[in-house]
Amino acid sequence: MSTTSGDSADPNADVSPGPRRSGVPVPPSGTTPDPDAGSDLHPDLARRKGITRTRTGALWTGLVTGVLILLLLLVFILQNLDSITLELFGWDFALPLGVALLFAAISGAVIIAIAGGIRIVQLRHAATRQRALTTDR
Template identity: 70%
Template sequence: MARPFEETPGAGPNVPAGSDNPTSRPGAHDVPPEVARGKGIRHTRTGATWTGLVIGTLVLVLLLVFILQNLDGVVLELFAWEFTVPLGVTLLFAAIAGAVIVALVGSIRILQIRRAATRQRKLIS
């Protein structure tokens, strides 16, 4: 009868037989600990930037497709002016305006937190 937990030399007690234990693999002591634990290369800023660029490019392609599929004219009225603009462009402008408002509110909040942190540092020192 097979036992679910068997001791593997160098693995310690209560390690499932056949588990992916880094110390039970041949030559595991020759590799850095983070690789032996299966973590591989650490997260880098360059990798995050690359991921952001790829995701941003995909979003821009989707926006372009959306705008090209929604070219029907829409009449916009702002005070005394009247504009005829494609629907996709109108929605893009609305999304940009929303993003700018969120960025402004976030910037104001960041400034508040920085001022509070500066005051706190001055009180401590």
Template identity: 65%
Template sequence: MSTAANGPSKDWPGSESGRPPDSERPALPASTEPDQGLIEDVARRKGIKGTRTGTIWTGLVVGIVVLLLLLVFILQNLDEATLELFAWDFTLPLGVALLFAALAGAAIIALAGAVRILQIRRAANRQRQLIE
């Protein structure tokens, strides 16, 4: 028996590490050996699927961050701005006026998207009726 840096080990012929070759090592029962594919998938996060709760949580956090950024933007732009629309004159803080403009733009985009969704839904219903 020889003594290695890690402690005593048996000299196995043809083995530089002093360990028995794989063919002579005792095999673990199949139920206790980990599945290598599963370990690799979990390590790459492929085995963990997203949930609705996780998606809602992520959306909530992103929404809070956006609201905080908007609040900071509005508080930093409190200078009065005079807006004219047709015959009306408005005096608003600049940050609030820009926020209203962004909301109006988002509403226009949402309206255009809703119209397109309705068009596609009608076309799909017509196609379904033709097939039946």
């Protein structure tokens, strides 16, 4: 006894056919599509490999990290407000300890940045010279 008016020869007469897009059959519910099966999707999209990293995401991560580091520096400076006297080339400075250590860290970072910048200029100059030697032949 059939409850539908469909063809009695069809064993799945009670199940309505699912929607189809661009000729690719929709898999039955409860199964996952085979990523290697032929489809109209790009292979990366078929394997569910979309955009993983972007410049905007890296910028956002860098900004959040920078803000957290600045907050830690602020807490460090506020907890080290004891005044100290620094002597440099005959000058005497009275600064809070946290500020003096921050200046020392910034000075070290500037020295490293200058050394790195000089090395980058050297490498660019060498690459330009090498490129000129190989293209003249």
